[in-house]
Amino acid sequence: SQQGEEDPQALSIQEGENATMNCSYKTSINNLQWYRQNSGRGLVHLILIRSNEREKHSGRLRVTLDTSKKSSSLLITASRAADTASYFCATDPTGANNLFFGTGTRLTVIP
Amino acid sequence: EAGVAQSPRYKIIEKRQSVAFWCNPISGHATLYWYQQILGQGPKLLIQFQNNGVVDDSQLPKDRFSAERLKGVDSTLKIQPAKLEDSAVYLCASSHHITGRFSGELFFGEGSRLTVL
Numbered sequence: 001s002q003q004g005e006e007d008p009q010a011l012s013i014q015e016g017e018n019a020t021m022n023c024s025y026k027t028s029i030n031n032l033q034w035y036r037q038n039s040g041r042g043l044v045h046l047i048l049i050r051s052n053e054r055e056k057h058s059g060r061l062r063v064t065l066d067t068s069k070k071s072s073s074l075l076i077t078a079s080r081a082a083d084t085a086s087y088f089c090a091t092d093p094t095g096a097n098n099l100f101f102g103t104g105t106r107l108t109v110i111p
Numbered sequence: 112e113a114g115v116a117q118s119p120r121y122k123i124i125e126k127r128q129s130v131a132f133w134c135n136p137i138s139g140h141a142t143l144y145w146y147q148q149i150l151g152q153g154p155k156l157l158i159q160f161q162n163n164g165v166v167d168d169s170q171l172p173k174d175r176f177s178a179e180r181l182k183g184v185d186s187t188l189k190i191q192p193a194k195l196e197d198s199a200v201y202l203c204a205s206s207h208h209i210t211g212r213f214s215g216e217l218f219f220g221e222g223s224r225l226t227v228l
Contacts, residue, residue: 033216042115042202042219043154088153097142097208098167099217101153 004032004089004102012108019076021105023089024069030095032065034074037086037104046074046087081111113137115220117203123226129191132223136184136205142166144217145178145188146202154202160186193227200224 004025013019023032031050035043049056049065049072056063062075076083086106090099116135124130136143142161146154157176159166162183171178175194180186190197201224204217 035217035219042221043204043217044219045216048216096166097206097215097217098156098159099144100156101146103153 004091004100006087006089006102006105008105009103010106010108012110013079015079015081015109015111017079019079019083019107019109021074021087021107023072023074023102025072025089025091025100025102026070027091027093029067029091029093031092032072033090033092033099034061034063034072035088035090035101037088039085043088076107079107079109081109083107084109115203115205115218117201117220117223119223120221121224121226123228124193125228126195127192129189130193130225131190132188132201132203132225134186134188134203134220136186136203137218140205140207140218141183142206142208143180143186144204144206145186146204148200148202148222150199157188157201190225193225195227198225198227 004023007022033048034046037043047058047063049063060077065072086104088101088104090101144159145157148154157171158168158178160180163180178188200222202222204219206217208215
């Protein structure tokens with residue numbers, strides 16, 4: 001399967017703490033993307049990292065990519081209650097923008 | 112900028128009935144996707160269009176699912192006849208991406224939640 005797999009499946013932290021989610025995948029990729037989904041809503045794009053990049057930042061988000069280990073991590077710093085959501089990684093194996101989503105990490109940030 | 116519009120938001124039908132979902136992508140987006148998201152799982156791609164042509168429909172159960180994108184804009188996804196296991200949220204997404212040009216983010220609609228009884 002080309003689908004990614006997130007770890008942990010669920011994460012509960014206190015507001016202000018950092019949250020780290022990991023994604024492992026099986027095939028080579030053109031790029032990897034992270035999305036957030038609030039309960040009952042559509043997905044929202046967070047960040048895209050290309051296969052030749054190792055780290056990328058966007059506000060409180062930091063994404064790393066290790067293509068040799070076929071893994072990526074998403075770090076959310078100084079978490080807020082509003083960060084409570086499910087987070088999915090999605091891989092694009094060929095650059096055709098055909099995204100394969102993982103199973104997601106459910107993050108709960110306790111105020 | 113208006114987002115991806117989907118309707119209906121909710122639909123309840125009996126098994127063996129038919130249902131159709133409609134999607135209007137962001138204006139100017141060449142690529143349109145339909146994803147199926149079963150409760151507790153990640154979205155699974157059903158079909159990808161570029162303009163009004165199909166790029167990938169390898170995971171579309173063609174015996175019961177069909178999709179079209181007339182004139183390269185709006186799209187409809189139909190299920191006939193529905194089975195219990197089709198209960199899911201059907202997500203439409205669009206992208207500025209054009210094959211061979213560049214990859215980019217997908218913009219998702221709010222989804223259409225289908226319950227098959």
